[in-house]
Amino acid sequence: MIGFSSLEAPAGWPGQWCHLPLDVPQHPVDPTANGVLHWAPLDHPGYRERMRMMAEYLGSQLSVMITDTSAEVTLLSRLFGVRTVVMAMRGNRTDRTHRDAYDSASLIVTPWTAESAEPYWPRAWTDKTVYAGAISRFDHLAASPASIAADAAGASSSRKVLVLWGGGGTEVTEHDIHRARLATPAWEWTVRSPRNPSPDLWAELQAADVVVTHAGNNAVAELSAAARPAVVIAQARPFDEQHATARALRNAGVCTALENWPEPSDWPALLDTALAQGSSGWSRWRYGDGARRAAQAIEQLNNGALTCEPR
Known part of the structure; x- marks a missing residue:
């Protein structure tokens, strides 16, 4: 197994690691190849070298390549x-570019369930898709059915809000969060971000009555493993990724999911509604073994024995 990335190898990585040079020129020349691709800047040594390094392995050692889209x-x-x-x-x-990639793929793996699938996908994509459900580092710690049932019944009385907010670009400011806190004096707010990381995220997720987070795939996956009542708020991303996630959450009845950060006066009702909705809907977002499902499908593809099924 070989990992390719510009980042350092994660702790415990079991195989080889190929560290790729950066490919972000200050003034990129025709990076989309006249609209055919997303990122292939001309005359950039970092881009050329990273593609050459991957090509070297592709030409001699690899039988399956897994890509992040x-x-x-x-x-x-x-x-x-x-x-x-x-x-x-x-x-x-x-x-055009995404269609070519998805069309040419041997297999598509989705970190969502068949019940929450993207409705616009053509049959040619779904026929070669394995629905893994959410993939979280906390899957092995996932909340018990008993705790989920208790939340759905409104059993919690601590009235705590945990805010998880990322650093990948956001329209939401600390002032916005402060105003929401002031508008809900009956709730105790804890805010976590890259600037103020959690010392124990799983424990804080479990202690929260309602979690407020952006609609990034990883944040929602961690939340789904903890199975907490939630308010998920989309942020602007390329290809409307987070807005699509919020829409899917809302359509599946998983949690309260919004397109924009609410006004302060909206927060008391939002938190009460999220708490009343409970957390049982997360069972429509995850199967509990997303990583195993993905790995099994990839192994079957490598062995020439893959049969795609919706569950």
Whole structure:
């Protein structure tokens, strides 16, 4: 197993790690190849070298390449005659480049369930899709059915709000969160972000009566494992990824999911509604073994024995 990334290898990585150079020139030249690709800047040594490094392995050592929806790497792998797996992302992926990547993939794995699938996907994609459900580092700690049932009945009395907010670009300011806190004096707020990380996120998730978070895939996956009542608020991202996630959460009846940060006066009712809705809806978002499902499908693809089924 070989990992390719510009980041350092994660702790405990079991295989080889190929550290790729950065590919972000200050003034990129024709990075979309006249609209054919998403990112392939001309004459940039970092981009050329990272593609050369991957090509070296693709030409000699790899039988399956798994990509994070990178169209360029997906197409490069397929051109080398290597089976490709796209780890899908929500949002509008109907542009030319995404269509080519998804069409050429040998397998698509989604971190969502068949019940919460993207409704616009063509049959050609769904026929080769494995629905893994949410994939969380906390899956092995997932909340018990008894605690989920208690939340749905409104058994909690601590009235605590945990805010999880990322650093990937946001319209929400500390002032916005402060105003929401002031508007809900009956609730105790804890705010976690890259600037103020949690010392024990799982414990804080379990202690919260309602979790407020953006609609990023990882944040929602962690929340689904903890199975907490929630208010999930979309932030602007390429291809409307977070807005699609919020819409899917809302349509599946999982939790309160919004398109924009609410006004302060809206927060008391929002928190009460989220608490009353409970957390049983998360069972429609996750199967509890997303990583195992994904790994099993990839192994079957590698062995030539994959049969895609909705569950």
